[in-house]
């Protein structure tokens with residue numbers, strides 16, 4: 001019988017930012033973000049990912065103080081209500097304050113490259129650490145979407161993630177605290193994202209849980225483009241996103257990072273039902 005433990009965790013996104021690509025500004029106030037977090041929990045989120053810095057291509061970075069002001073009140077409030085929280089940050093100061101405020105997971109899109117001190121924060125607090133594949137900040141990350149070596153983007157992402165894991169372990173992070181993520185849309189062009197999604201077994205060879213964050217990203221918009229070649233708008237990408245959630249769930253990923261928790265929850269209930277064996281035959 002399939003148990004809930006066999007299904008991916010649903011990580012609901014709470015971007016407390018004015019400028020994230022798909023929901024920028026909708027939850028920019030503390031009150032709106034807390035309310036949205038509660039809504040996602042009610043829809044079935046296992047984890048809420050609280051982010052205070054937009055990472056969309058071309059985004060400018062907030063000050064550390066601004067990022068702290070955005071995420072800490074939300075983490076404190078939702079943690080007090082028993083939510084399991086990750087903080088989506090590249091900064092050691094924000095990671096430290098977030099763990100003290102109740103975050104159980106550090107979700108670092110830079111995998112420790114932007115601020116290596118974050119690895120010592122993770123080790124010191126012995127919390128879970130999501131290391132995503134990343135090559136540079138949003139202002140120029142797409143310039144680095146070049147994977148001409150043997151094995152292409154899949155080999156490069158696996159090699160570079162292996163190096164991030166090694167640095168994390170060298171900083172004292174326990175390997176069994178690390179979750180890896182191929183970083184869809186980060187220094188990746190359309191085909192790179194699909195190549196990575198077809199290569200989950202290669203990512204599995206790192207021997208660590210895998211998180212997938214398609215979250216209505218532009219490679220889905222491009223796939224769903226109209227006859228004139230115009231990308232499908234963000235709010236029209238959820239069905240495709242949920243199809244991906246279903247497929248990566250069937251593969252056995254650790255988690256999916258989504259905006260529409262309800263859709264992901266429904267999809268995973270279908271997966272559980274189809275895998276269950278009520279008759280025992």
Ligand SMILES: Nc1nc2ncc(COP(=O)(O)O)nc2c(=O)[nH]1
Pocket residue numbers: 013015020021022023055056088107108109130132181183184211212213214215216257
């Ligand atoms: N681990 C992880 N974190 C992330 N944080 C932000 C975004 C940007 O997407 P959003 O604007 O939908 O949050 N994508 C990821 C991702 O793919 N993986």
